[in-house]
Amino acid sequence: MNSKELLSALIAFDTTSRESNLQLIEFVCDYLAKLDVSCQLIFNDERSKANLLATIGPDDRPGIVLSGHTDVVPVDGQNWTVAPFSLSEKEGRLYGRGTADMKAYIACVLAAVPALLKAPLNKPVHIALSYDEEVGCLGVRSMLSELEKRPHKPLVCIIGEPTELKPVLGHKGKLAMRCDVHGAACHSAYAPQGVNAIEHAAELIGELGRLGMELRAPELCDARFDPPFTTVQTGVINGGKALNIVPADCRFDFEIRALPAQDPWQVAKQLEQYAELQVLPKMHTVDAESSISFAELSAYPGLVTDANSEAARLVAKICGSEEFSTVAFGTEGGLFDAIGIPTVICGPGSMDQGHKPDEFVSVEQLDACDAMLARLIQTLSSH
Known part of the structure; x- marks a missing residue:
């Protein structure tokens, strides 16, 4: 044949x-x-x-x-x-x-x-x-x-x-991750009494964007690649049941496409640290059972x-x-x-x-x- x-x-x-x-x-x-x-x-x-x-x-x-x-x-x-x-x-x-x-x-x-x-x-x-x-x-x-x-x-x-x-x-290499944010639901008329998982997930996504911008620094770039820097992006997000319910859960998936000389796990660890030190304490002031977890979806060098x-x-x-x-x-x-x-x-x-x-x-x-x-x-x- x-x-x-x-x-x-x-x-x-x-x-x-x-x-x-x-x-x-x-x-x-x-x-x-x-x-x-x-x-x-x-x-x-x-x-x-x-x-x-x-x-x-x-x-x-x-x-x-x-x-x-x-x-x-x-x-x-x-x-x-x-x-x-x-x-x-x-x-x-x-x-x-x-x-x-x-x-x-x-x-x-x-x-x-x-x-x-x-x-x-x-x-x-x-x-x-x-x-x-x-x-x-x-x-x-x-x-x-x-x-x-x-x-x-x-x-x-x-x-x-x-x-x-x-x-x-x-x-480039790739690391795909999933983040689950668990808050506390309540009637939206009493929103401060709940922990809005979508809003806290949005804060984490915003931090991802900031980390991505840092990776565009000229000294971190490699002109052999297009784009010449490590990229970070959120591709999927799910959360909420109805507009009048403060959402208890939100999940988002993000990826890091890293230049070969850079470790994508460093970005993931920075986000986890930000979640632990900046986001979780605010969530815990309202509900101690609130949580944020991360899981690897896939990775290759x-x-x-x-x-x-x-x-x-x-x-x-x-x-x-x-x-x-x-x-x-x-x-x-x-x-x-x-x-x-x-x-x-x-x-x-x-x-x-x-x-x-x-x-x-x-x-x-x-x-x-x-x-x-x-x-x-x-x-x-x-x-």
């Missing part, structure tokens, strides 16, 4: 993160089995989802990881003009959920397997497919634990997130790969470009890097199309990715 045929097959599986990815994983296993390539599956606790690892070439030395995530974002509420889980082609574009982010890369990797098997590889190639990347890079963690157990840690990881096949060496590293040089060679850049979105790259596997982001398509209705990847980009992987095979076959 060529990359377009494989992409069509992959798009047909609804692997929205809330759904199982097992049908897609079983398809890949069957495809590889027919080529005499064995797979290792690493399941979640419920065995409803799985990561896949497959190795081609010599297994007695470090090699190259070609990594991609199998899950996609929802299509709910989006105005699609084509069927999202059926590949459509029009004017050189291939439409469907996940075409850009990032099943096109997976399709090209799978299409390259016959050539990988025929080549006299001097290093192994590991195919690594994960689940639940879109909801916090969750699945890849157990796969990385498996890679760490192996006697030969991979030299390089190439993650095929859509970069228009331009090598990307860096992205940032990525900065040395432009002079073996990973960067390899990808520059197969891409034909030494113009490295950064991206605003996050990837699993920081997690690979954290266990000592230098990582570069490089894949077909553009994130400008990702997560949108009528998501697409161009046929030209698909062909170019096939050519890039052919150059990788040639490079790994040289002596």
Whole structure:
């Protein structure tokens, strides 16, 4: 099967993160089995989802990881003009959920397997497919634990997130948090007798904004990133029952997208300290049972790969470009890097199309990715 045929097959599986990815994983296993390539599956606790690892070439030395995530974002509420889980082609574009982010890369990797098997590889190639990347890079963690157990840690990881096949060496890290504010309800005519959870949550959100502005100081910026500073934002807030009731509860979710050199937990700790020292005492003067709690929703580290590293040089060679850049979105790259596997982001398509209705990847980009992987095979076959 060529990359377009494989992409069509992959798009047909609804692997929205809330759904199982097992049908897609079983398809890949069957495809590889027919080529005499064995797979290792690493399941979640419920065995409803799985990561896949497959190795081609010599297994007695470090090699190259070609990594991609199998899950996609929802299509709910989006105005699609084509069927999202059926590949459509029009004017050189291939439409469907996940075409850009990032099943096109997976399709090209799978299409390259016959050539990988025929080549006299001097290093192994590991195919690594994960689940639940879109909801916090969750699945890849157990796969990385498996890679760490192996006697030969991979030299390089190439993650095929859509970069228009331009090598990307860096992205920000992310920490997503939830704050629950519990106050005391009463009739709004006697508002001072209650503890208004929404108002105190608003005070905390205001402090978040202030902390975010501090992070824009020139000495904290990194011009390689856009925006060049760590960002803080509140994305979800819920609270209150009726206008004539002082609300007892309010919840808000916020995120910190941190430059790789900065620790997002420092911002979270500053907010927690502000809550404990400035907000809670005021709440307790009215009701001693009032509380504020924080919980982590998800987190992944940032990525900065040395432009002079073996990973960067390899990808520059197969891409034909030494113009490295950064991206605003996050990837699993920081997690690979954290266990000592230098990582570069490089894949077909553009994130400008990702997560949108009528998501697409161009046929030209698909062909170019096939050519890039052919150059990788040639490079790994040289002596």
